[in-house]
Amino acid sequence: MDGRIGHLSGELFFENKLDIFLNRELESFTTQQHTHDFVEISFVGEGCGYHYIEDQVISVKQGDLFVIPIGTSHVFRPSSPKQDKMLVIYNCIFREDLLEKWKPLMQQDSVTYHAIHDPANCSERWLHFQDKHDTFSSIMHNMYREYLKKALASRLL
Numbered sequence: 001m002d003g004r005i006g007h008l009s010g011e012l013f014f015e016n017k018l019d020i021f022l023n024r025e026l027e028s029f030t031t032q033q034h035t036h037d038f039v040e041i042s043f044v045g046e047g048c049g050y051h052y053i054e055d056q057v058i059s060v061k062q063g064d065l066f067v068i069p070i071g072t073s074h075v076f077r078p079s080s081p082k083q084d085k086m087l088v089i090y091n092c093i094f095r096e097d098l099l100e101k102w103k104p105l106m107q108q109d110s111v112t113y114h115a116i117h118d119p120a121n122c123s124e125r126w127l128h129f130q131d132k133h134d135t136f137s138s139i140m141h142n143m144y145r146e147y148l149k150k151a152l153a154s155r156l157l
Contacts, residue, residue, distance in 0.1 A: 005073045010038040010095060019098035022147040025076075027087040033075040039099055039116055040068040041092040042076070043131070043140045049078040049087035053126055060087075065136055067112065067127040069119035070096065074126075090140045 013021040024045065033052055042051075048061040053074040060076070068074055078087035099116060106113045114122035131137055 004032060006032040006034040008034050008036040010036065010093065013038075013093060014095060018150075019095040020147070021091075021093045022144050023091050024144060025089045025091060027076045027078050027089055029077060029081055031075055033073050035071050035073045036093075037070055038093045038095060039070060040066075040094075042066045042068060043090040043092075043136060044087070045090050045137070045140070046088035047078065047086040049076060049085075051076050058128065063131040063134070063137065065129040065131055067115055069115050069122075069126060071119070072126050090144060092140070092143065 010021075013023075015021075027049060042065070044060050044062050044064040046062055048059070051058045051060045051064075051066065051074060053066070053068070054072060066074075076087060076089050079085050103113075103117060106116075111122065111124055112127060115124055115127050119125060129136075
């Protein structure tokens with residue numbers, strides 16, 4: 001890591017008035033550690049590697065799930081630069097306005113609520129889970145397929 005931290009704006013990703021963006025990213029060593037102005041859910045779909053998040057390095061593998069609040073610096077890296085050691089991450093990002101609309105639906109005394117809506121006063125700067133029963137894997141793959149259909153349909157119109 002070279003010490004520089006970039007910043008990504010959600011406006012680079014949100015299109016067609018959608019409040020959500022999903023992608024499937026084959027991680028490499030070219031992406032810069034960065035912060036952003038949106039909440040991100042990152043799911044390790046394939047492979048293994050490392051998640052550099054704030055000042056920690058966390059070993060990751062298929063099934064790891066992260067909730068990354070606004071302003072948290074991070075980047076994923078595969079375990080090796082060789083092509084046979086892939087790390088595939090599904091990223092789901094949300095506009096802050098959408099999260100405000102969902103605020104009444106969330107349990108207000110939960111760590112998830114505070115990590116998203118009040119990270120400065122949360123005991124955890126980010127959340128890390130392991131999808132032990134492939135529950136979130138199925139949800140993320142279905143969401144990604146649906147998102148691609150919707151994005152394609154809006155481009156055709």
